[in-house]
Every structure is written in structure tokens, then in C-alpha cells.
Amino acid sequence: MAKVIAICNQKGGVGKTTTALNLGVGLARSGKRVLLIDGDPQSDLTTALGWNGDALDNSLGRLMYLATQEYKPRVKDSILHHPESIDLIPSNLDLSSMETRLVNAMSREKILANLMKDVRNDYDYIVIDCMPSLGMITINALTAADSVIIPVQAQFLPAKGMTQLMRSIDMVRNHTNDKLKIDGVLMTLVDYRTNLAKEVIDTIRTKYGMQIRIFDAQIPVAVKAAEASKAGQSIFEYDKDSKPAKAYEALTKEVIRIGERERHRNEASITR
Ligand SMILES: Nc1ncnc2c1ncn2[C@@H]1O[C@H](COP(=O)(O)OP(=O)(O)OP(=O)(O)O)[C@@H](O)[C@H]1O
Ligand SMILES: [Mg+2]
Numbered sequence: 078m079a080k081v082i083a084i085c086n087q088k089g090g091v092g093k094t095t096t097a098l099n100l101g102v103g104l105a106r107s108g109k110r111v112l113l114i115d116g117d118p119q120s121d122l123t124t125a126l127g128w129n130g131d132a133l134d135n136s137l138g139r140l141m142y143l144a145t146q147e148y149k150p151r152v153k154d155s156i157l158h159h160p161e162s163i164d165l166i167p168s169n170l171d172l173s174s175m176e177t178r179l180v181n182a183m184s185r186e187k188i189l190a191n192l193m194k195d196v197r198n199d200y201d202y203i204v205i206d207c208m209p210s211l212g213m214i215t216i217n218a219l220t221a222a223d224s225v226i227i228p229v230q231a232q233f234l235p236a237k238g239m240t241q242l243m244r245s246i247d248m249v250r251n252h253t254n255d256k257l258k259i260d261g262v263l264m265t266l267v268d269y270r271t272n273l274a275k276e277v278i279d280t281i282r283t284k285y286g287m288q289i290r291i292f293d294a295q296i297p298v299a300v301k302a303a304e305a306s307k308a309g310q311s312i313f314e315y316d317k318d319s320k321p322a323k324a325y326e327a328l329t330k331e332v333i334r335i336g337e338r339e340r341h342r343n344e345a346s347i348t349r
């Protein structure tokens with residue numbers, strides 16, 4: 078059954094979408110079956126993979142809408158196949174109306190989790206690209222997820238934003254998903270010409286070091302990372318020898334290692 082990872086930080090422009098795409102493709106290149114879910118009505122992930130979300134009839138927003146109407150939509154009909162061997166549930170502006178529609182829906186936090194039951198057995202990893210807010214759609218993503226990866230932009234001290242994010246994660250753990258784990262904080266947009274990345278890491282270590290892993294992989298600022306998304310490609314397809322490609326490859330390996338360790342632990346506890 079797939080491990081579901083939400084890429085989440087309510088701060089905008091920290092590299093969530095870029096990470097969802099390149100981690101997803103990295104996992105696929107390692108032989109894993111991967112589904113990406115675009116959880117942002119801005120549909121940056123859908124666009125970065127080469128589709129125009131607004132021209133698509135089927136989307137995450139439509140699936141969630143149908144689910145609130147007591148239909149059981151066929152999730153598989155909304156899955157697109159990308160040439161880099163990954164699948165995508167796309168998004169478009171339809172998703173933004175869900176934010177208010179969900180307020181009165183039954184089991185409103187669990188709509189996405191319920192939808193995903195249909196496809197969890199078809200994949201090894203499902204990666205959800207969250208939008209930059211902690212509203213109902215993001216709560217749905219966290220409720221559907223086994224774990225969270227938090228990209229943090231190395232150029233700003235994230236203290237206050239991190240506190241809000243941790244509060245939301247705790248709220249989800251207490252109410253709708255007590256198994257939610259934090260896989261780790263990923264430093265993104267790291268500029269090695271400054272000491273800021275180190276300062277930011279030290280701040281996070283001091284405040285959360287006991288609870289949260291900081292990935293060894295760090296994603297450098299590199300024009301190629303932005304260019305790849307504009308070209309509708311992963312960084313591996315665009316320039317596999319570039320620094321961001323190496324960094325996302327290292328992240329992928331860490332994520333697979335975490336997943337395997339968890340699986341061994343689960344199997345051990347079942348046989349015991
Ligand atoms: N390593 C990188 N080096 C340079 N530019 C990058 C890098 N990663 C992402 N970018 C660019 O920075 C911008 C923000 O990245 P991205 O869209 O991944 O962030 P986000 O957290 O998903 O943003 P949002 O909160 O708006 O969804 C984009 O223009 C992207 O192409
Ligand atoms: Mg994004």
C-alpha cells in the first residue's frame with residue numbers, strides 16, 4: 078500500500094511544488110510507482126508537468142465536489158499519465174471553491190483520504206503538493222497523509238510560520254489522523270554564498286531538533302530548477318548532472334530509506 082507524503086508549508090514560494098515534482102520523479106526513477114496530487118488551486122504542479130488545468134474536466138476539485146455530493150466518483154478516471162513515468166491528479170480553480178463548500182460537508186476533513194482509498198494499492202508513493210495556506214484543503218491533505226515533508230526556504234528565519242504549521246499538524250494528529258509523522262525539514266533555495274542556511278538550520282535544530290529530522294540533502298538555489306518546471310520537465314530530464322538534480326536524487330534516497338525502515342518496523346511488530 079502506498080505511503081502518502083504531503084509536501085506542506087503555508088509560506089508561499091518555499092519550493093513545495095518543485096520538491097513534489099522532483100521527489101515524485103526521483104522515486105519513479107528508482108522503480109517506484111508514484112502518484113502526484115496537485116493540492117493547490119493555482120495548479121502550479123499541473124502546469125509544471127505540462128498540462129493546462131483549466132482546460133481539464135477532471136480534477137481534484139471536481140473529485141472532491143462529487144464526493145461531498147454523496148457520489149462515489151471513480152478516482153482513476155481523473156488520473157493523467159506523464160511521460161516521466163509518474164501519474165498526476167491535476168488541479169484547477171475548481172479546487173478553490175471547495176475551501177468554502179467543505180465547511181458544511183460531512184466528514185469534511187476526510188474527503189481526500191476517502192477518495193485515495195480507491196488508488197492506494199496501485200502505488201508505492203503518493204505525493205501531495207499542498208497550497209500555501211492551512212485551510213480545509215491542506216487539512217484534508219494532512220488527514221490523508223502518512224507523513225509530511227516541510228520545505229523551508231533557507232533565506233528566512235521561519236520561526237513564527239513553523240509554530241503555526243506545528244500547531245496544525247498537532248491538531249490533525251489529535252482529531253483526524255493520529256498516525257501522521259513528520260519525515261523531516263528540507264532546506265530549499267540554499268545560497269551557499271551566505272551563512273543564512275546554517276543559521277536557519279541551527280534555529281530549527283534548537284527549537285525542534287529533538288522531534289524533527291533535517292534532511293542531509295539540501296536544495297541549492299539554481300536557475301536550472303526553475304527552468305525545468307517551465308519546460309514541463311523534472312530536473313532529471315532537464316539536466317541530470319546539475320546540482321539541483323544531484324540534491325533531489327539525494328533527497329529521494331533519504332525518503333526511500335525512511336520508508337524502508339518504517340516498513341521493516343511495521344513488519345516486525347506484526348510478526349511479534
Ligand atoms: N532550487 C531552486 N532554485 C531556484 N529557483 C527555484 C528553486 N526551487 C524552486 N524555484 C523557483 O522558485 C519559485 C517558487 O518555487 P515553488 O513553486 O516550488 O514553491 P511553492 O512553495 O510551491 O510556492 P507556492 O507557495 O506559491 O505554491 C518558482 O518560480 C520556482 O521555479
Ligand atoms: Mg506550489
